[in-house]
Amino acid sequence: MLNLSHTLSRRRAVALSSVGLLAALSGCGGTGGIQEDPQAAEFGTIKISKGLSQETETVANIYAQALQEAGYSVEIVDTGDTREDYLNAMGGLEEPEASTASASPTGITPSADPATVDLTPDYSGNLLYELTDNGAFSTAYIEQQRKASAEATQSASAEVTSAESAEANETPTALATPSPQETSLQAPSMSSSDILDSIDRLLPSTLQLLAASDGQNRDALVVTQATAAKYELNSMTDLSDFCKKLTFGVTTKFSEKPHGLKALSEYYQCKPKAVKIFDDQTELSRALASNEVQVADIYSASSQISQNAYKVLDDPAGIFIPQQIVPIMRVNELPSSAQDAVNTVSRQITTDDLKTFDRLTHGSEAMTPEEVAKFWLERSTE
Numbered sequence: 001m002l003n004l005s006h007t008l009s010r011r012r013a014v015a016l017s018s019v020g021l022l023a024a025l026s027g028c029g030g031t032g033g034i035q036e037d038p039q040a041a042e043f044g045t046i047k048i049s050k051g052l053s054q055e056t057e058t059v060a061n062i063y064a065q066a067l068q069e070a071g072y073s074v075e076i077v078d079t080g081d082t083r084e085d086y087l088n089a090m091g092g093l094e095e096p097e098a099s100t101a102s103a104s105p106t107g108i109t110p111s112a113d114p115a116t117v118d119l120t121p122d123y124s125g126n127l128l129y130e131l132t133d134n135g136a137f138s139t140a141y142i143e144q145q146r147k148a149s150a151e152a153t154q155s156a157s158a159e160v161t162s163a164e165s166a167e168a169n170e171t172p173t174a175l176a177t178p179s180p181q182e183t184s185l186q187a188p189s190m191s192s193s194d195i196l197d198s199i200d201r202l203l204p205s206t207l208q209l210l211a212a213s214d215g216q217n218r219d220a221l222v223v224t225q226a227t228a229a230k231y232e233l234n235s236m237t238d239l240s241d242f243c244k245k246l247t248f249g250v251t252t253k254f255s256e257k258p259h260g261l262k263a264l265s266e267y268y269q270c271k272p273k274a275v276k277i278f279d280d281q282t283e284l285s286r287a288l289a290s291n292e293v294q295v296a297d298i299y300s301a302s303s304q305i306s307q308n309a310y311k312v313l314d315d316p317a318g319i320f321i322p323q324q325i326v327p328i329m330r331v332n333e334l335p336s337s338a339q340d341a342v343n344t345v346s347r348q349i350t351t352d353d354l355k356t357f358d359r360l361t362h363g364s365e366a367m368t369p370e371e372v373a374k375f376w377l378e379r380s381t382e
Contacts, residue, residue, distance in 0.1 A: 069377075238313070244273050248295045250276075255275065327343075
């Protein structure tokens with residue numbers, strides 16, 4: 001259960017007002033559409049995963065408090081550090097008949113444990129990459145493999161007729177092996193709606209998406225104003241002539257991501273002079289500000305960008321795909337009033353809100369995700 005006092009500390013409220021964040025959190029549409037369900041108390045505790053980042057933990061608390069407003073009992077839980085962890089906690093990643101290696105081109109191992117989580121917030125683009133083995137397989141290819149696996153299972157149980165046996169002795173026509181380009185996910189060409197549609201098609205039948213937020217927090221390459229002026233940088237395309245002179249700063253695992261160094265080389269002909277790896281975005285921002293690195297991969301909703309007046313380079317090739325906040329729910333687990341409550345707040349979360357969440361949960365006057373969620377809800381319903 002969530003325990004939170006009804007008011008923020010005066011010190012934090014003054015801090016919010018002094019940096020103009022009271023208005024930023026006020027929201028445009030409001031969340032007055034949450035209706036209390038008289039039967040909610042009869043429903044068991046709804047368990048929500050806090051997700052994989054500070055922002056998703058804040059959003060998880062928004063879901064939780066909206067559900068409490070509707071009359072439900074809730075609990076926020078830590079399901080681990082990876083998407084595989086939370087998806088398994090929601091009941092496994094693959095359909096039972098597709099759990100073998102040959103039937104699962106994504107290579108994700110399903111959990112044998114019963115589901116322990118009902119709801120999780122995540123980023124749409126990263127979730128799609130998880131479901132496609134980092135983009136190695138396209139949505140259509142995975143669907144074809146699942147269909148072929150189901151048909152093979154049915155065929156294996158059927159009696160082979162003599163005619164079929166005779167045909168089996170004939171030399172079969174060789175099937176062309178699809179090229180990696182035909183089977184891989186062409187992510188840079190995908191829109192926000194394309195990504196949501198693909199996730200709907202790839203999630204197992206035990207999971208579904210609720211209403212996505214407009215708010216996004218995707219990767220971005222940023223530079224200082226001085227570096228932008230020196231090399232006349234406005235777009236990632238402009239990096240090609242100067243990349244060999246520049247040191248890039250990234251966080252761990254960037255190099256192995258689909259939009260990482262390989263994509264920079266393929267789409268922008270950019271191979272940095274050097275790449276330095278940092279543990280978190282705050283360290284990375286300091287290195288960029290001090291010119292230890294000249295280009296940094298910083299999330300687009302990071303407060304570091306506005307605080308340091310960094311310039312975000314345009315990404316015309318679209319290698320940094322859309323990353324909307326999406327609620328993932330176990331099918332047939334939440335009553336309609338609970339789904340309505342989550343959908344109501346989810347639709348109201350904007351990119352500006354995510355930037356504000358990041359700012360409020362960092363620094364010397366940092367608030368907890370629970371406090372930020374409560375304040376966002378209170379300001380949105382005024």
